[in-house]
Amino acid sequence: MQKRSWNSMSTIPITLSFLLFIFYFQKVFSAPSRHLCRPEQRDALLEFKNKFEIGNPSSFCITSHPKTESWVNNSDCCYWDGITCDAKSRELVSLDLSCSCLHGRIHSNNKLFNVQNLRFLTTLDLSCNDLSGWIPSSFGNLSSLTYLSLARNNFAGEIPSSLGSLLHLTSLDLSFNIFIGEIPFSLGNLSHLTSLDLSNNSFVGGIPISLGTLSHLTSLNLYDNNFVGEIPRSLGNLSHLTDLDLSCNNFVGKIPSSLGSLSHLAFLYLYYNSFVGEIPSSLGDLSHITSLSLSFNYFVGEIPSSLGNLSHLRDLSLAHNNFVGEIPPSFGSLSNLALLDVKSNKLSGSFPLTLLNLTKLSILSLSNNQFAGMLPSFVTIPLLDTLSLENNQHNDTREFGNIFSSPKLVELDLCNNNFIGPVPISIFKSVNLVTLDLGDNHLSGELPEIFFNGSNLRSLNVGHNQLVGKLPRSLASCSSLEVLNVEHNRINDTFPFWLESLQKLQVLVLHSNEFHGSLQYNPKVASWFPQLRIIDISYNSFNGTLPSDFFIYWRAISSEENRSELKYIGEQSYYKDSLVLMNKGVEMKYTRILSLLTAIDISGNRLQGPIPKSIGLVKNLIVLNLSRNGFIGNIPSSLTNLKELESLDLSHNKLSGKIPPALGALTSLSKVIFSHNQLVGPIPHGTQFQTQDASSFEGNLGLCGRPLSISCGDIHTEQTQEPESDEEEGVFSWTAASIAFAPGVIIGLIIGHIMVTKKPQWFIKISGVTRFYINATRG
CATH class of the missing domain: 3.80.10.10 (Ribonuclease Inhibitor)
Structure with missing residues (x-):
């Protein structure tokens, strides 16, 4: 009995020790959970949070998330996203709300930015949000601040001079906003500043001389503003400067020689200004x-x-x-x-x-x-991938292709020189060639079959030479081709329907050659040339009639598209594709080709018959030129579907009947030319028609009304509009419908056959195939 009691008594010290250990363990490891956040700072942060809405992520951010969502009243603010506190003083030292989807204004009476709440703050980053309004002058009270970034927002107004009080500031970034006014002279007080970025705003005035006293400055970026005046010589005192960007402004005068003393300078950008001397x-x-x-x-x-x-x-x-x-x-x-x-x-x-x-x-x-x-051989420059000699006076008479046969060559531009002789076969030795421009020279002979290795070729221009013969069929191997221009030669061939395999072709220019034959074609696919946006086959010898479904297959010009995006064809390339296009009655030179530009120019041929009603399907068309042919019949009323049309030229044909009155409602039209036809009746009353020059309608004895001087009461206008061909209308409707509904008909026949002849399980198996077919057809 005693022994048993002794054993029971002996466990007491062990139990007590264990309890003491647990107590110590909890105390040690729970110590960090004590609140570091000062209550007044927490309240000010919550008030700051409630002033903003959560909007869309900034396009400047790779990843964005609303950091303020973690800010809740019953938790320690020192552990909130974007907040850093000093472990000893419990003071807020860093506020990083970059890429936090914040939307709204920072008000000048915000409690957060009073002296007491942020007196120890060293970092304030509000970049890449959707913040607006003016910078509160109270920012100047953040006396401990070393880093301030408000970049990539919508802040406006002037920079408050109070920022000149942030004497410990080393980095100030206000780029990509809409600030105005001049740079405050007080910024010259920021003697510790190493980086100043005011780029992409609307600042005016000159560079303050005081910036020349920022002896620690390593980076100064004033890119893309409205600064004026000369570069102050005092910038030559910034001996630690490594980056200086003053480009895209209105600076004038000479470059001060003092910039030559910036011995650490690595980047100097002064482009797009008005410097002289x-x-x-x-x-x-x-x-x-x-x-x-x-x-x-x-x-x-x-x-x-x-x-x-x-x-x-x-x-x-x-x-x-x-x-x-x-x-x-x-x-x-x-x-x-x-x-x-x-x-x-x-x-x-x-x-x-x-x-x-x-x-x-x-x-x-x-x-x-x-x-x-003459030119030397460029083979000795082994890394050369882009060579542009356009618009000079080189007149090499040798087999000059060997000169440019560098295997690394990607872009070669020899346009507008004096090269003569045949296009050399050796010029295409580089399988990496993406751009080849031989336009505006004196090259002769046939364009050789040199494109079998041209799968990377994106742009080919051989226009304005003296080439003859046929287009090389090896062009069909150029699966990446986007632009093909052979204008102003003597190429004698039929229309290259065989190029329909080029699924990326966007621009096809055959203007002023000896192409001939019919444009009748039965495509092998539901959409031939699916990406073609500009086709200029004017001034050749194409004849016959246009098939009624001619305009049905132009998917890129017919489908819906986002017209707010300004993109250029080949915009990733150093070489810039250019184009001359007859638009609004004049030849226009496009030094870059906007991807939204769409044009069909079939003028100056020998085409006859009616204009197909399928023209109404190319709804994104901007330029349409069918002039100088032999088209007959009425102007199709389906033209009124072309809401984006800006230029319409149907002159010098044999068109009859009235101009469809609904064309007057096309608000985008700025130039219409109907001269030299057989049209009758009143000119539509739309502003786009009434403001045209009278020459746009001359040569039509039956037309009347403004801008002509002939009043409609002065001539007999009882002629009626010729009825549109029911047969053509039927062909157009059926062809369009067949493209839209063919997949459904085919699928219906398949399913019907299966339901009659096979077990239901077959229907389940085939349904996956039909879904794939539908998706592929829609794509």
């Missing part, structure tokens, strides 16, 4: 510079040879200025140069052979100058 030779002292762009200014004189001293330079752009003379031989010493762009100047002489030493050169653009003579 010569480039100071002191820029040749920027020994660490890697990227220099002075394009789109008014610099004159010769390019200083001192730029050849910039041994670390990788990108040099001097395009669109008024430089004269030759490229300095010293450029052959720029051993790290990857991009050299001197296009659109007045440079002359023969091709500078010293450039052949630049083994790292990838992009070379000498276009739009006055270079002349």
Whole structure:
């Protein structure tokens, strides 16, 4: 009995020890759970949160989430998303609400930004939201702040001068907003500032001289504003500056030579301004510079040879200025140069052979100058992938294809020179070739069958030469082709329906050749040339009638599309596709081709018969030119479906009857030409018709009304509109319906056959196939 009691007594110390251990364990490991957040800061943060709505994520953010959703009243604010507190002082030291989907205004009386609540705050990041309004002047009270970013919002108004009180600030980013006014002189007080970004706003005025006192500044970005005046010489005092971007403004005057003393400068961008004079030779002292762009200014004189001293330079752009003379031989010493762009100047002489030493050169653009003579072989530049010699005076008479047979070559532009002879077979040795522009030369002979390896070719221009023969059938191998231009040659062939295999073709220009034959065609697929947006086959010898379903298959011009997106064909390319198109009665040069531009030009041929009513299906069409043919009959009323149409030319045909009155309701129309037909009756009353010149309707003895001087009461207008052909209407309706309903008919026949001859299980199996067929057809 005693023994048993002893054992019971002996367990007491053990139990007590265990309990003490548990108590200690809980105390130690639960200690961090005590609240660090100061109540007044929590309340101010919650008030701040309630002032905003949660909107859509910013397009500038890879990932976005509303951080303030974790802010709840009964939790410790120091553990909320975007909040950092000092572990010892319990003070809020960082507020990061970037990419938090916040929408609304920051009010000047917000409790959060009073002195007491944020006196220890060092980081404030509100970037990439949808915040608006003015910056509260109370931001100047955040005396401990070292980092402030309000970038990529919709803040407006002027920068409050109180920001000049943030004496500990090292980084200030106000980019991508709609700020106005001048840079406050007080920003010159921020002696610790290392980065200042005011880009992409609407600031005006000049650069304050006080910025030249920011001795610790390493990056100054004023890109894309409305700044004016000259660059202050005081910027030459910023000895630690590595990045200086003043591009896309209205700066004038000369570049101060003091910029040459910025010995740490790596990036200098001054493009798109109005600088004048010569480039100071002191820029040749920027020994660490890697990227220099002075394009789109008014610099004159010769390019200083001192730029050849910039041994670390990788990108040099001097395009669109008024430089004269030759490229300095010293450029052959720029051993790290990857991009050299001197296009659109007045440079002359023969091709500078010293450039052949630049083994790292990838992009070379000498276009739009006055270079002349024979060219060297570019094979010695092993990394060269883009070469533009457009619009010079090169007149090589050799088998010049070997000159450009570099295996790395991707884009080759030799347009508008004096090259003669046949197109060399060797020019297409590079299987990587994406762009080939040989337009506006004196090339002759047939275009050879050189495109069997052209699966990467995106753009081909051989227009304005003296080529003969047929189009090479090897073009059908160019599965990536988007633009094909062979205009103004003597190519003698039928319409290349065989190019329907090119599923990416968007622009086809056969203008002014000797193409001939009928445009009657039975496509093998429901949509031939599915991406074609511009077709110009004008001034050839096509004849016969247009088939009634001619316009049914143009899917890219017929389907719904987002017309708010401004994209260009080949916009990812260094080479810019261009086009000359008859629009609104005049030839227009498009230096870049907007993907929304749609046009059909069949003018100047020998086509006859009626205009197919299927023309009403190409609803996105902007330019339609059917002039100078032999079309007869009525103007199809289905043209009124073309709500986007801006230019309509039906002149010099044999069209009869009245102009459909509903055409007057097409508000996009700015140019209509119906001259030299056999039309009768009143001209539609729409503004688009009444404001045209009278010449747009001349040569129609039966037309009357404004803008003609003939009143409709002065002539007999009892002629009736000729009835539209029921047969053609039937063909049009049936063809359109067959495209829309053929999949349903086929599926119905399949299902009917199965239900009659097979077991129901077969229907279940075939349903997956039919769903796939429907989706494929819709796609």
